[in-house]
Amino acid sequence: MDVYTNPEKFNLEMVGEVSWEAPCYSFNLTVVLRDSHGVFYWASDSGCSCPSPFEYVGLPDLNSGSKWDVLQVLQERLGDKPDEDEPEYDDYKYAENQVSRLCEILFSY
Template identity: 35%
Template sequence: MSIYYAPEDFGGKILGDVDTIGGYEFNMIAVFQRTEDGALFFDTDSGCSCFSPFEDSRWENMTPIRTGSWFAGQARKWLREQYGTDADDRDGVEKLIRLVRRELDAPKGGDRG
């Protein structure tokens, strides 16, 4: 079972993702949020449709996101290292960065909107 396709089974949700390939292959970066404490994590994965994206990902082996600026650097670095990205990929990564920053700036507790 993959945290990507059933994040609620792992006690979380997906906040967003970018796939630079699509179709029968994937090359992705994704941001997950753990439900119990609201902590944010990211992971990257690539492969073919024989496997599910992030099928080996668990909270303990994903990278915690502590600040928006740190994540922005990591996400942009990941994108630079990919082959054949386009404007949609760049826009997707920038959207993911904004989403993470918004989430980190959101009030904690019951008033999360």
């Protein structure tokens, strides 16, 4: 049992996630959850397609804080925009769109 596939078992609700790369038989995710007291929790995980994301991640493994803390972490992880001719540009744009959507969700809390 893990927080990603069963957040309700930990008294959490899924807020959203960011995939930092376009899917390609692997995952590179940051997940954001929230408890009934308004505390936000987040963690990142990556790997090949064999294991499940966050397979062994429980509540003690999560970072916690306010929505502002989550927003700061997401912006820091997104980092500086690479030039369009750099190989990282497509993944950056992919992640940037997902961060933008998750920020909209966070602002609704």
